[in-house]
Amino acid sequence: xxxxTRVRFAPSPTGFPHVGNMRTALFNWLFxxxxxxxxxxxIEDTDQTRLVKGAVEAILxxxxxxxxxxxxxxxxxxxxxxxxQSQRLELYQEIADRLVRQGDAYYCYCSPERxxxxxxxxxxxxxxxxYDRHCRNLDPEEEARYIAQGITPVVRxxxxxxxxxxxxxxxxxxVTFKNATLDDFVLLKSDHYPTYHLANVVDDxxxxxxxxxxxxxxxxxxPRHLLIYKALGFEPPEFAHLPMILGPDRSKLSKRHGAVSxxxxxxxxxxxxxMFNFLxxxxxxxxxxxxxxxxxxxxxxxxxxxxxxxxxIFNIEKLNWMNGVYVRQLSLDEFTKVALPFLxxxxxxxVGRPLDMSYVRRxxxxxxxxxxxxxxxxxxxxxxxxxxxxxxxxxxLSGKNITLSQALKILEVSYRQLVELDDFSEESLEKVxxxxxxxxxxxxxxxFGLLRVAITGRTATPPLFKTMSVLGKDRCLKRIQRAIGNLxxx
RNA sequence: GCCCCCAUCGUCUAGUGGCCCAGGACACCGGCCUUUCAAGCCGGUAACAGCGAUUCGAAUUCGCUUGGGGGCACCA
Numbered sequence: 001x002x003x004x005t006r007v008r009f010a011p012s013p014t015g016f017p018h019v020g021n022m023r024t025a026l027f028n029w030l031f032x033x034x035x036x037x038x039x040x041x042x043i044e045d046t047d048q049t050r051l052v053k054g055a056v057e058a059i060l061x062x063x064x065x066x067x068x069x070x071x072x073x074x075x076x077x078x079x080x081x082x083x084x085q086s087q088r089l090e091l092y093q094e095i096a097d098r099l100v101r102q103g104d105a106y107y108c109y110c111s112p113e114r115x116x117x118x119x120x121x122x123x124x125x126x127x128x129x130x131y132d133r134h135c136r137n138l139d140p141e142e143e144a145r146y147i148a149q150g151i152t153p154v155v156r157x158x159x160x161x162x163x164x165x166x167x168x169x170x171x172x173x174x175v176t177f178k179n180a181t182l183d184d185f186v187l188l189k190s191d192h193y194p195t196y197h198l199a200n201v202v203d204d205x206x207x208x209x210x211x212x213x214x215x216x217x218x219x220x221x222x223p224r225h226l227l228i229y230k231a232l233g234f235e236p237p238e239f240a241h242l243p244m245i246l247g248p249d250r251s252k253l254s255k256r257h258g259a260v261s262x263x264x265x266x267x268x269x270x271x272x273x274x275m276f277n278f279l280x281x282x283x284x285x286x287x288x289x290x291x292x293x294x295x296x297x298x299x300x301x302x303x304x305x306x307x308x309x310x311x312x313i314f315n316i317e318k319l320n321w322m323n324g325v326y327v328r329q330l331s332l333d334e335f336t337k338v339a340l341p342f343l344x345x346x347x348x349x350x351v352g353r354p355l356d357m358s359y360v361r362r363x364x365x366x367x368x369x370x371x372x373x374x375x376x377x378x379x380x381x382x383x384x385x386x387x388x389x390x391x392x393x394x395x396x397l398s399g400k401n402i403t404l405s406q407a408l409k410i411l412e413v414s415y416r417q418l419v420e421l422d423d424f425s426e427e428s429l430e431k432v433x434x435x436x437x438x439x440x441x442x443x444x445x446x447x448f449g450l451l452r453v454a455i456t457g458r459t460a461t462p463p464l465f466k467t468m469s470v471l472g473k474d475r476c477l478k479r480i481q482r483a484i485g486n487l488x489x490x
Numbered sequence: 491g492c493c494c495c496c497a498u499c500g501u502c503u504a505g506u507g508g509c510c511c512a513g514g515a516c517a518c519c520g521g522c523c524u525u526u527c528a529a530g531c532c533g534g535u536a537a538c539a540g541c542g543a544u545u546c547g548a549a550u551u552c553g554c555u556u557g558g559g560g561g562c563a564c565c566a
Contacts, residue, residue, distance in 0.1 A: 010566095011566090012565080012566050014565075014566070044566065046565090046566080047565055047566065049565085050565065050566080108564090110564095112564075115563085115564085119563085122491090123491085125491090126491045126492090127491070127492080128491065128492040128493075128562065129491090129492085129562060129563090130492090130562065131563095154564050156564095169495095172495065172496090175494070175495080176494090177493070177494070178493080181492070181493050181494090181562085182493090182562090183562080185562095185563090186563080186564050188564085189564040190564055191564075193564090195563090195564070195565085195566085196565070196566045197566095199566095200566090215560090216494095216495065216496090216559080216560060216561095217559095217560055217561070217566095218560095218561090218566090219494060219495060219560070219561075220493070220494050220495085220560070220561040220562075221561075221562095221566095222494095223494095241495080243495095243496085243559095244559070244560070246558095246559075248501085250558065250559070251559080252559080252560075278502095281502070281503080281515095282502070283502090285502085285503055285504070287504070287514090288503080288504035288505075288513055288514055289504080289513080289514045289515075290514085290515095291502095291503095291514080291515050291516085292515095308502095308503075309495075309496060309497090310496060310497070310503095310559095311495090311496070311558085311559060311560085312501090312502065312503090313501060313502075314501095314502095315501045315502055315516065315517090317501075317516055317517055318501075318502060318515075318516040318517080319516090320516090321515085321516055321517085322515095322516085324528090324529090328529075369528055369529055370527070370528045370529085371528095372528095380527095380528095433525090434525095437525090443525090444525055445524090445525050445526075446525090447525080448525035448526075449525065449526065451525090452525075452526065453526095458526085458527090459526060459527080460526055460527035460528085461526065461527065462526090462527075462528085463524095463525075463526085463527090464525060464526080465525085
Protein backbone atom coordinates (compact mmCIF):
# COMPACT_ATOMS: atom_id res chain seq x y z
CA UNK A 1 0.00 0.00 0.00
CA UNK A 2 1.15 3.53 -0.79
CA UNK A 3 2.19 5.48 2.23
CA UNK A 4 -0.47 7.97 3.25
CA THR A 5 0.27 11.56 2.35
CA ARG A 6 0.47 13.54 5.54
CA VAL A 7 1.59 17.14 5.67
CA ARG A 8 1.65 19.62 8.48
CA PHE A 9 1.51 23.31 9.15
CA ALA A 10 3.61 23.99 12.22
CA PRO A 11 3.41 27.60 13.28
CA SER A 12 4.96 28.94 16.41
CA PRO A 13 2.69 31.20 18.43
CA THR A 14 5.24 33.96 18.73
CA GLY A 15 3.34 36.43 16.64
CA PHE A 16 0.35 36.90 14.43
CA PRO A 17 -0.36 34.90 11.32
CA HIS A 18 1.91 36.32 8.71
CA VAL A 19 0.85 36.13 5.05
CA GLY A 20 4.02 34.19 4.33
CA ASN A 21 3.11 31.58 6.89
CA MET A 22 -0.40 31.45 5.60
CA ARG A 23 0.86 30.86 2.08
CA THR A 24 2.89 27.95 3.45
CA ALA A 25 -0.21 26.66 5.20
CA LEU A 26 -2.18 27.05 2.00
CA PHE A 27 0.31 25.07 -0.08
CA ASN A 28 0.37 22.31 2.50
CA TRP A 29 -3.39 22.24 2.58
CA LEU A 30 -3.64 22.22 -1.22
CA PHE A 31 -1.14 19.41 -1.42
CA UNK A 32 -3.06 17.33 1.11
CA UNK A 33 -6.42 17.99 -0.48
CA UNK A 34 -5.09 17.30 -3.94
CA UNK A 35 -3.67 13.94 -2.91
CA UNK A 36 -6.49 13.01 -0.62
CA UNK A 37 -4.04 13.09 2.28
CA UNK A 38 -4.15 14.57 5.75
CA UNK A 39 -3.46 18.13 6.78
CA UNK A 40 -2.15 18.39 10.32
CA UNK A 41 -1.75 21.53 12.40
CA UNK A 42 0.87 21.43 15.12
CA ILE A 43 1.70 24.27 17.43
CA GLU A 44 5.42 24.71 17.99
CA ASP A 45 5.37 26.47 21.32
CA THR A 46 8.81 25.57 22.54
CA ASP A 47 10.05 29.08 23.08
CA GLN A 48 8.59 30.11 26.36
CA THR A 49 10.14 33.53 26.28
CA ARG A 50 8.55 34.57 23.04
CA LEU A 51 5.03 33.26 23.43
CA VAL A 52 2.43 35.82 22.43
CA LYS A 53 -0.90 35.71 24.11
CA GLY A 54 -3.72 35.10 21.67
CA ALA A 55 -1.40 34.06 18.88
CA VAL A 56 -2.66 30.49 18.65
CA GLU A 57 -6.23 31.71 18.34
CA ALA A 58 -5.24 34.28 15.74
CA ILE A 59 -3.43 31.66 13.70
CA LEU A 60 -6.32 29.25 13.82
CA UNK A 61 -8.70 32.09 12.95
CA UNK A 62 -6.57 32.92 9.96
CA UNK A 63 -6.69 29.34 8.75
CA UNK A 64 -10.42 29.20 9.30
CA UNK A 65 -10.95 32.46 7.47
CA UNK A 66 -9.19 31.09 4.41
CA UNK A 67 -11.12 27.87 4.71
CA UNK A 68 -8.07 25.73 5.42
CA UNK A 69 -9.58 23.04 7.59
CA UNK A 70 -7.29 20.62 9.37
CA UNK A 71 -7.76 16.92 9.89
CA UNK A 72 -5.70 16.71 13.03
CA UNK A 73 -4.59 19.37 15.45
CA UNK A 74 -5.91 21.86 17.97
CA UNK A 75 -9.62 21.52 18.56
CA UNK A 76 -10.00 18.36 16.53
CA UNK A 77 -7.43 16.08 18.10
CA UNK A 78 -6.20 13.07 16.22
CA UNK A 79 -4.32 9.83 16.71
CA UNK A 80 -0.86 11.38 17.00
CA UNK A 81 -1.52 14.08 19.56
CA UNK A 82 -1.06 16.07 21.56
CA UNK A 83 -0.56 18.69 18.89
CA UNK A 84 1.08 21.25 21.11
CA GLN A 85 4.79 20.67 21.53
CA SER A 86 4.73 22.02 25.05
CA GLN A 87 2.67 18.96 25.90
CA ARG A 88 5.18 16.54 24.45
CA LEU A 89 8.28 17.49 26.40
CA GLU A 90 8.95 14.04 27.78
CA LEU A 91 9.18 12.64 24.32
CA TYR A 92 11.89 15.08 23.32
CA GLN A 93 13.79 14.56 26.53
CA GLU A 94 13.75 10.83 26.01
CA ILE A 95 15.07 11.17 22.51
CA ALA A 96 17.73 13.61 23.62
CA ASP A 97 18.83 11.16 26.30
CA ARG A 98 18.98 8.43 23.78
CA LEU A 99 21.16 10.49 21.48
CA VAL A 100 23.53 11.23 24.32
CA ARG A 101 23.67 7.56 25.30
CA GLN A 102 24.38 6.60 21.72
CA GLY A 103 27.20 9.08 21.55
CA ASP A 104 25.48 11.25 18.93
CA ALA A 105 24.93 14.12 21.32
CA TYR A 106 26.54 15.49 24.44
CA TYR A 107 25.98 17.79 27.39
CA CYS A 108 27.31 21.27 27.10
CA TYR A 109 27.90 23.43 30.16
CA CYS A 110 29.02 26.60 28.45
CA SER A 111 27.52 29.76 29.87
CA PRO A 112 25.70 32.28 27.70
CA GLU A 113 28.51 34.67 28.53
CA ARG A 114 31.17 32.35 27.22
CA UNK A 115 29.18 31.77 24.07
CA UNK A 116 28.70 35.48 23.54
CA UNK A 117 32.41 36.14 24.02
CA UNK A 118 33.23 33.34 21.64
CA UNK A 119 30.91 34.77 19.02
CA UNK A 120 32.36 38.24 19.42
CA UNK A 121 35.83 36.86 18.93
CA UNK A 122 34.76 34.95 15.84
CA UNK A 123 33.22 38.05 14.44
CA UNK A 124 36.38 40.03 15.13
CA UNK A 125 38.46 37.45 13.30
CA UNK A 126 35.88 37.28 10.53
CA UNK A 127 35.40 33.61 11.14
CA UNK A 128 32.11 31.86 10.55
CA UNK A 129 30.14 31.95 13.78
CA UNK A 130 29.47 28.62 15.42
CA TYR A 131 29.94 26.68 18.60
CA ASP A 132 33.59 25.79 19.20
CA ARG A 133 32.82 22.33 20.57
CA HIS A 134 34.38 23.14 23.90
CA CYS A 135 32.28 20.52 25.69
CA ARG A 136 32.32 17.90 22.99
CA ASN A 137 35.06 15.87 24.62
CA LEU A 138 35.13 16.91 28.24
CA ASP A 139 37.13 14.70 30.50
CA PRO A 140 35.11 13.22 33.34
CA GLU A 141 36.79 15.36 36.00
CA GLU A 142 35.98 18.56 34.24
CA GLU A 143 32.42 17.47 33.67
CA ALA A 144 32.09 16.53 37.34
CA ARG A 145 33.28 19.98 38.26
CA TYR A 146 30.58 21.63 36.13
CA ILE A 147 27.96 19.38 37.57
CA ALA A 148 29.10 20.22 41.07
CA GLN A 149 28.62 23.89 40.21
CA GLY A 150 24.99 23.12 39.61
CA ILE A 151 25.03 24.11 35.95
CA THR A 152 22.12 22.74 33.99
CA PRO A 153 23.59 21.67 30.68
CA VAL A 154 22.08 21.86 27.23
CA VAL A 155 22.26 18.91 24.89
CA ARG A 156 24.15 19.45 21.68
CA UNK A 157 24.27 17.34 18.57
CA UNK A 158 27.63 15.80 17.84
CA UNK A 159 27.82 16.78 14.19
CA UNK A 160 30.25 14.76 12.08
CA UNK A 161 33.26 16.87 11.19
CA UNK A 162 33.63 15.40 7.77
CA UNK A 163 31.47 13.97 5.05
CA UNK A 164 28.48 15.52 3.33
CA UNK A 165 24.75 15.54 3.76
CA UNK A 166 22.73 15.45 0.58
CA UNK A 167 19.02 15.39 0.08
CA UNK A 168 16.60 15.68 -2.77
CA UNK A 169 14.38 18.71 -2.53
CA UNK A 170 11.16 18.26 -4.49
CA UNK A 171 11.34 21.79 -5.78
CA UNK A 172 15.06 22.44 -6.01
CA UNK A 173 16.61 19.09 -6.78
CA UNK A 174 19.66 17.77 -4.99
CA VAL A 175 21.21 19.95 -2.35
CA THR A 176 24.49 19.12 -0.65
CA PHE A 177 26.07 20.54 2.48
CA LYS A 178 29.49 19.77 3.87
CA ASN A 179 29.08 18.60 7.43
CA ALA A 180 32.14 20.58 8.39
CA THR A 181 30.20 23.80 7.80
CA LEU A 182 27.65 22.84 10.45
CA ASP A 183 28.26 23.41 14.13
CA ASP A 184 27.13 21.39 17.13
CA PHE A 185 23.68 22.90 17.46
CA VAL A 186 21.54 22.69 20.56
CA LEU A 187 18.88 19.97 20.75
CA LEU A 188 17.60 20.50 24.25
CA LYS A 189 17.71 23.84 26.01
CA SER A 190 18.57 24.29 29.65
CA ASP A 191 14.92 24.83 30.47
CA HIS A 192 14.40 21.27 29.20
CA TYR A 193 12.45 22.44 26.20
CA PRO A 194 13.61 21.15 22.83
CA THR A 195 14.83 23.45 20.10
CA TYR A 196 12.99 23.62 16.84
CA HIS A 197 15.43 21.21 15.26
CA LEU A 198 14.81 18.39 17.69
CA ALA A 199 11.10 18.89 18.20
CA ASN A 200 10.44 19.22 14.53
CA VAL A 201 12.20 15.97 13.66
CA VAL A 202 10.73 14.02 16.53
CA ASP A 203 7.23 15.19 15.76
CA ASP A 204 7.37 14.86 12.01
CA UNK A 205 8.51 11.34 12.54
CA UNK A 206 6.10 10.44 15.31
CA UNK A 207 3.19 12.06 13.47
CA UNK A 208 4.11 10.13 10.34
CA UNK A 209 4.53 13.23 8.23
CA UNK A 210 5.31 12.20 4.67
CA UNK A 211 6.15 15.58 3.13
CA UNK A 212 7.58 18.66 4.72
CA UNK A 213 6.60 21.73 2.72
CA UNK A 214 8.09 24.79 4.33
CA UNK A 215 9.58 28.13 3.39
CA UNK A 216 13.02 28.40 1.90
CA UNK A 217 14.39 29.95 5.06
CA UNK A 218 14.52 26.40 6.41
CA UNK A 219 16.60 25.04 3.61
CA UNK A 220 19.88 25.50 5.38
CA UNK A 221 18.73 23.77 8.53
CA UNK A 222 17.62 20.70 6.64
CA PRO A 223 21.02 18.97 6.88
CA ARG A 224 20.84 19.30 10.67
CA HIS A 225 17.46 17.65 10.64
CA LEU A 226 18.72 14.90 8.38
CA LEU A 227 21.59 14.24 10.74
CA ILE A 228 19.11 13.76 13.57
CA TYR A 229 16.98 11.41 11.50
CA LYS A 230 20.06 9.45 10.65
CA ALA A 231 21.31 9.19 14.23
CA LEU A 232 17.89 8.01 15.29
CA GLY A 233 17.51 5.58 12.43
CA PHE A 234 14.30 7.29 11.33
CA GLU A 235 13.38 7.50 7.70
CA PRO A 236 13.16 11.20 6.82
CA PRO A 237 10.16 12.67 5.01
CA GLU A 238 10.33 14.26 1.59
CA PHE A 239 11.27 17.91 1.63
CA ALA A 240 10.09 20.78 -0.53
CA HIS A 241 11.26 24.30 0.19
CA LEU A 242 8.82 26.90 -1.02
CA PRO A 243 9.98 30.24 -2.39
CA MET A 244 9.94 33.12 0.06
CA ILE A 245 7.53 36.01 -0.05
CA LEU A 246 9.37 39.30 0.00
CA GLY A 247 8.39 42.88 0.67
CA PRO A 248 8.60 45.54 -2.05
CA ASP A 249 12.21 46.19 -1.03
CA ARG A 250 13.02 42.54 -1.69
CA SER A 251 13.72 41.69 1.91
CA LYS A 252 11.90 39.14 3.99
CA LEU A 253 8.35 40.33 4.47
CA SER A 254 7.97 41.90 7.87
CA LYS A 255 5.95 44.38 9.87
CA ARG A 256 7.74 47.37 8.44
CA HIS A 257 6.24 46.48 5.06
CA GLY A 258 2.80 47.33 6.42
CA ALA A 259 0.00 44.86 6.73
CA VAL A 260 1.49 41.47 7.21
CA SER A 261 -1.01 39.65 9.37
CA UNK A 262 -3.75 37.80 7.56
CA UNK A 263 -6.16 39.21 10.13
CA UNK A 264 -5.38 42.73 8.99
CA UNK A 265 -6.41 41.77 5.48
CA UNK A 266 -9.63 40.38 6.77
CA UNK A 267 -10.29 43.59 8.63
CA UNK A 268 -9.49 45.74 5.64
CA UNK A 269 -12.18 43.98 3.70
CA UNK A 270 -10.41 41.48 1.53
CA UNK A 271 -12.50 38.48 0.67
CA UNK A 272 -11.10 35.13 1.74
CA UNK A 273 -11.76 33.70 -1.73
CA UNK A 274 -9.66 36.47 -3.25
CA MET A 275 -6.87 36.03 -0.74
CA PHE A 276 -6.92 32.29 -1.30
CA ASN A 277 -6.68 32.72 -5.07
CA PHE A 278 -4.02 35.38 -4.84
CA LEU A 279 -1.85 33.50 -2.37
CA UNK A 280 -2.12 30.32 -4.42
CA UNK A 281 -0.69 32.21 -7.38
CA UNK A 282 2.26 33.52 -5.40
CA UNK A 283 4.80 30.91 -6.33
CA UNK A 284 2.50 28.59 -8.18
CA UNK A 285 0.69 28.79 -11.50
CA UNK A 286 -1.72 26.72 -13.52
CA UNK A 287 -0.75 27.74 -17.02
CA UNK A 288 0.15 30.79 -19.04
CA UNK A 289 -3.09 32.71 -18.56
CA UNK A 290 -5.26 31.63 -15.69
CA UNK A 291 -5.59 34.25 -12.98
CA UNK A 292 -9.03 34.02 -11.43
CA UNK A 293 -9.61 30.40 -10.63
CA UNK A 294 -12.10 28.74 -8.30
CA UNK A 295 -10.87 26.98 -5.22
CA UNK A 296 -11.89 23.53 -6.44
CA UNK A 297 -9.91 23.99 -9.63
CA UNK A 298 -6.88 25.07 -7.65
CA UNK A 299 -7.09 21.92 -5.57
CA UNK A 300 -7.48 19.76 -8.65
CA UNK A 301 -4.56 21.22 -10.52
CA UNK A 302 -2.18 21.85 -7.65
CA UNK A 303 1.22 20.23 -7.92
CA UNK A 304 4.69 20.86 -6.61
CA UNK A 305 6.06 20.67 -10.13
CA UNK A 306 4.44 23.97 -10.87
CA UNK A 307 5.78 25.69 -7.81
CA UNK A 308 8.41 28.22 -8.78
CA UNK A 309 11.85 28.46 -7.23
CA UNK A 310 12.02 32.20 -7.23
CA UNK A 311 11.10 34.37 -4.29
CA UNK A 312 8.04 36.51 -4.97
CA ILE A 313 7.25 40.05 -3.98
CA PHE A 314 3.86 40.54 -2.41
CA ASN A 315 2.06 42.63 -5.01
CA ILE A 316 -0.74 44.38 -3.20
CA GLU A 317 -1.97 46.10 -6.38
CA LYS A 318 -2.81 42.81 -7.95
CA LEU A 319 -4.50 41.57 -4.81
CA ASN A 320 -6.66 44.69 -4.83
CA TRP A 321 -7.68 44.09 -8.41
CA MET A 322 -8.44 40.46 -7.72
CA ASN A 323 -10.46 41.35 -4.68
CA GLY A 324 -12.55 43.68 -6.83
CA VAL A 325 -13.17 40.83 -9.24
CA TYR A 326 -14.40 38.62 -6.43
CA VAL A 327 -16.50 41.41 -4.93
CA ARG A 328 -18.26 41.91 -8.25
CA GLN A 329 -18.92 38.18 -8.55
CA LEU A 330 -20.95 38.13 -5.35
CA SER A 331 -24.73 37.83 -5.47
CA LEU A 332 -26.65 40.64 -3.83
CA ASP A 333 -27.35 38.44 -0.81
CA GLU A 334 -23.73 37.48 -0.42
CA PHE A 335 -22.55 41.01 -0.93
CA THR A 336 -25.05 42.35 1.57
CA LYS A 337 -23.91 39.85 4.11
CA VAL A 338 -20.23 40.72 3.86
CA ALA A 339 -20.77 44.44 3.33
CA LEU A 340 -23.08 45.05 6.24
CA PRO A 341 -20.53 44.82 9.05
CA PHE A 342 -18.34 47.33 7.23
CA LEU A 343 -21.27 49.66 6.72
CA UNK A 344 -22.32 49.43 10.36
CA UNK A 345 -18.81 50.12 11.47
CA UNK A 346 -17.76 52.72 8.94
CA UNK A 347 -20.81 54.91 8.59
CA UNK A 348 -20.95 58.06 10.69
CA UNK A 349 -22.48 57.60 14.13
CA UNK A 350 -24.96 60.31 13.12
CA VAL A 351 -26.64 57.81 10.86
CA GLY A 352 -29.44 56.12 12.76
CA ARG A 353 -29.08 52.46 13.63
CA PRO A 354 -30.13 49.87 13.00
CA LEU A 355 -29.82 50.54 9.30
CA ASP A 356 -32.93 50.13 7.22
CA MET A 357 -32.22 46.85 5.50
CA SER A 358 -34.52 47.28 2.56
CA TYR A 359 -32.86 50.62 1.87
CA VAL A 360 -29.41 49.09 2.30
CA ARG A 361 -30.29 46.43 -0.22
CA ARG A 362 -31.18 49.09 -2.76
CA UNK A 363 -28.00 51.06 -2.15
CA UNK A 364 -25.57 48.17 -2.21
CA UNK A 365 -25.88 47.19 -5.88
CA UNK A 366 -24.77 50.69 -6.79
CA UNK A 367 -21.68 50.33 -4.69
CA UNK A 368 -20.74 46.78 -5.42
CA UNK A 369 -18.99 47.26 -8.71
CA UNK A 370 -17.10 50.27 -7.38
CA UNK A 371 -15.67 48.72 -4.25
CA UNK A 372 -12.30 47.05 -4.36
CA UNK A 373 -12.19 46.50 -0.63
CA UNK A 374 -15.17 46.06 1.62
CA UNK A 375 -13.74 48.84 3.71
CA UNK A 376 -14.30 51.19 0.74
CA UNK A 377 -18.04 50.75 1.10
CA UNK A 378 -18.93 53.24 3.84
CA UNK A 379 -17.14 56.01 2.00
CA UNK A 380 -18.70 55.09 -1.32
CA UNK A 381 -22.18 54.92 0.15
CA UNK A 382 -22.15 57.56 2.86
CA UNK A 383 -24.15 60.16 0.93
CA UNK A 384 -27.02 57.71 0.75
CA UNK A 385 -27.27 57.74 4.50
CA UNK A 386 -26.09 61.08 5.78
CA UNK A 387 -28.68 63.84 6.10
CA UNK A 388 -26.50 66.90 5.90
CA UNK A 389 -24.19 66.70 2.98
CA UNK A 390 -20.92 68.35 3.73
CA UNK A 391 -19.33 69.50 0.52
CA UNK A 392 -17.50 72.45 -0.94
CA UNK A 393 -20.06 74.71 -2.56
CA UNK A 394 -17.61 75.47 -5.32
CA UNK A 395 -18.18 71.94 -6.54
CA UNK A 396 -21.57 73.04 -7.79
CA LEU A 397 -19.84 75.23 -10.31
CA SER A 398 -17.20 72.76 -11.30
CA GLY A 399 -18.89 72.20 -14.64
CA LYS A 400 -16.86 74.63 -16.70
CA ASN A 401 -19.75 75.90 -18.78
CA ILE A 402 -21.98 77.15 -16.03
CA THR A 403 -22.05 80.42 -14.18
CA LEU A 404 -23.48 80.96 -10.74
CA SER A 405 -26.71 82.52 -11.93
CA GLN A 406 -27.18 79.81 -14.53
CA ALA A 407 -26.66 77.16 -11.92
CA LEU A 408 -29.27 78.72 -9.71
CA LYS A 409 -31.72 78.88 -12.52
CA ILE A 410 -31.07 75.31 -13.56
CA LEU A 411 -31.57 74.00 -10.08
CA GLU A 412 -34.77 75.93 -9.66
CA VAL A 413 -36.19 74.67 -12.92
CA SER A 414 -35.13 71.14 -12.08
CA TYR A 415 -36.77 71.42 -8.72
CA ARG A 416 -40.06 72.53 -10.23
CA GLN A 417 -40.03 69.69 -12.69
CA LEU A 418 -39.19 67.08 -10.10
CA VAL A 419 -41.82 68.22 -7.65
CA GLU A 420 -44.36 67.34 -10.24
CA LEU A 421 -42.93 63.89 -10.77
CA ASP A 422 -44.68 61.15 -8.85
CA ASP A 423 -42.85 58.20 -10.26
CA PHE A 424 -39.25 58.55 -9.14
CA SER A 425 -38.00 55.51 -10.97
CA GLU A 426 -34.84 55.55 -13.01
CA GLU A 427 -36.77 55.45 -16.30
CA SER A 428 -39.17 58.11 -15.29
CA LEU A 429 -36.40 60.43 -14.13
CA GLU A 430 -34.58 59.96 -17.37
CA LYS A 431 -37.69 60.87 -19.30
CA VAL A 432 -37.89 64.17 -17.49
CA UNK A 433 -34.27 65.16 -17.16
CA UNK A 434 -32.95 64.43 -20.62
CA UNK A 435 -35.50 66.67 -22.30
CA UNK A 436 -34.83 69.25 -19.64
CA UNK A 437 -31.20 69.49 -20.68
CA UNK A 438 -32.31 70.06 -24.21
CA UNK A 439 -34.84 72.65 -23.16
CA UNK A 440 -32.23 74.53 -21.16
CA UNK A 441 -29.78 74.35 -24.03
CA UNK A 442 -27.33 72.36 -21.91
CA UNK A 443 -25.22 69.38 -22.59
CA UNK A 444 -26.61 66.47 -20.66
CA UNK A 445 -23.32 66.17 -18.85
CA UNK A 446 -23.55 69.72 -17.55
CA UNK A 447 -27.04 69.34 -16.21
CA PHE A 448 -26.46 65.90 -14.73
CA GLY A 449 -23.14 66.96 -13.28
CA LEU A 450 -24.70 69.88 -11.47
CA LEU A 451 -27.58 67.80 -10.16
CA ARG A 452 -25.12 65.12 -9.11
CA VAL A 453 -23.20 67.51 -6.92
CA ALA A 454 -26.36 69.02 -5.52
CA ILE A 455 -27.82 65.66 -4.66
CA THR A 456 -24.76 63.73 -3.58
CA GLY A 457 -22.12 66.33 -2.80
CA ARG A 458 -19.74 64.55 -5.13
CA THR A 459 -18.55 64.63 -8.67
CA ALA A 460 -18.13 60.87 -8.90
CA THR A 461 -21.06 58.68 -8.00
CA PRO A 462 -23.11 55.81 -9.33
CA PRO A 463 -25.35 56.72 -12.29
CA LEU A 464 -27.47 59.75 -11.42
CA PHE A 465 -30.95 58.41 -12.14
CA LYS A 466 -30.34 55.22 -10.26
CA THR A 467 -28.91 57.18 -7.40
CA MET A 468 -31.85 59.58 -7.30
CA SER A 469 -34.31 56.79 -7.51
CA VAL A 470 -32.77 55.03 -4.54
CA LEU A 471 -32.51 58.23 -2.53
CA GLY A 472 -36.15 58.99 -3.23
CA LYS A 473 -38.00 62.11 -4.09
CA ASP A 474 -37.95 63.62 -0.66
CA ARG A 475 -34.25 63.56 -0.11
CA CYS A 476 -33.49 64.66 -3.65
CA LEU A 477 -35.76 67.69 -3.46
CA LYS A 478 -34.39 68.71 -0.08
CA ARG A 479 -30.88 68.48 -1.33
CA ILE A 480 -31.60 70.54 -4.41
CA GLN A 481 -33.25 73.11 -2.23
CA ARG A 482 -30.27 73.19 -0.01
CA ALA A 483 -27.89 73.53 -2.93
CA ILE A 484 -29.85 76.53 -4.08
CA GLY A 485 -29.46 78.02 -0.64
CA ASN A 486 -25.76 77.29 -0.70
CA LEU A 487 -25.34 79.04 -4.02
CA UNK A 488 -27.34 82.05 -2.92
CA UNK A 489 -25.14 82.58 0.08
CA UNK A 490 -21.95 82.47 -1.95
C1' G B 491 33.11 36.30 6.66
C1' C B 492 31.26 31.21 5.63
C1' C B 493 27.28 27.94 3.66
C1' C B 494 22.91 27.24 0.67
C1' C B 495 19.20 28.82 -2.84
C1' C B 496 17.66 31.83 -6.89
C1' A B 497 17.95 34.99 -11.66
C1' U B 498 12.19 36.29 -18.10
C1' C B 499 8.58 43.16 -18.53
C1' G B 500 8.21 47.83 -12.41
C1' U B 501 5.43 43.38 -10.03
C1' C B 502 3.18 38.11 -10.32
C1' U B 503 4.26 34.69 -14.04
C1' A B 504 4.10 31.20 -19.00
C1' G B 505 8.09 29.10 -21.37
C1' U B 506 11.57 22.05 -20.03
C1' G B 507 16.47 23.27 -27.72
C1' G B 508 13.41 25.13 -33.09
C1' C B 509 6.01 26.80 -32.27
C1' C B 510 9.44 32.96 -28.88
C1' C B 511 12.73 39.34 -32.72
C1' A B 512 9.25 35.72 -25.84
C1' G B 513 2.69 34.77 -24.12
C1' G B 514 -0.83 36.22 -20.00
C1' A B 515 -2.13 39.25 -15.57
C1' C B 516 -1.56 43.64 -12.25
C1' A B 517 0.11 48.56 -12.57
C1' C B 518 0.95 52.51 -16.12
C1' C B 519 -0.27 55.31 -20.83
C1' G B 520 -3.66 56.11 -25.04
C1' G B 521 -8.59 55.25 -27.32
C1' C B 522 -13.78 53.44 -27.35
C1' C B 523 -18.34 53.23 -24.50
C1' U B 524 -20.54 57.06 -21.45
C1' U B 525 -24.40 61.93 -17.34
C1' U B 526 -19.51 61.46 -13.58
C1' C B 527 -17.03 57.25 -11.31
C1' A B 528 -16.50 52.17 -11.73
C1' A B 529 -16.82 48.07 -14.88
C1' G B 530 -16.16 46.54 -19.89
C1' C B 531 -13.77 46.61 -24.76
C1' C B 532 -9.56 47.89 -28.08
C1' G B 533 -4.49 49.35 -28.42
C1' G B 534 0.48 50.77 -26.42
C1' U B 535 5.17 51.15 -23.42
C1' A B 536 8.00 47.31 -21.00
C1' A B 537 11.89 41.55 -19.80
C1' C B 538 15.25 36.54 -21.25
C1' A B 539 21.58 40.11 -15.80
C1' G B 540 26.66 39.66 -18.38
C1' C B 541 30.39 36.70 -20.62
C1' G B 542 32.01 32.25 -22.46
C1' A B 543 30.95 27.02 -23.98
C1' U B 544 27.75 22.96 -26.20
C1' U B 545 24.61 22.80 -30.64
C1' C B 546 22.75 23.40 -37.41
C1' G B 547 19.81 26.18 -33.71
C1' A B 548 19.49 28.47 -27.11
C1' A B 549 15.22 32.25 -22.48
C1' U B 550 15.58 26.98 -22.35
C1' U B 551 21.98 22.79 -21.35
C1' C B 552 26.99 23.62 -18.91
C1' G B 553 30.77 26.96 -16.63
C1' C B 554 32.30 31.56 -14.77
C1' U B 555 31.06 36.55 -13.28
C1' U B 556 27.61 39.80 -11.38
C1' G B 557 23.22 40.61 -8.77
C1' G B 558 19.35 39.26 -5.25
C1' G B 559 17.60 36.30 -1.23
C1' G B 560 17.98 33.05 2.91
C1' G B 561 20.79 30.79 6.85
C1' C B 562 24.92 30.67 10.32
C1' A B 563 21.02 31.71 18.67
C1' C B 564 19.83 27.71 24.88
C1' C B 565 14.29 31.84 18.01
C1' A B 566 11.29 29.36 15.20
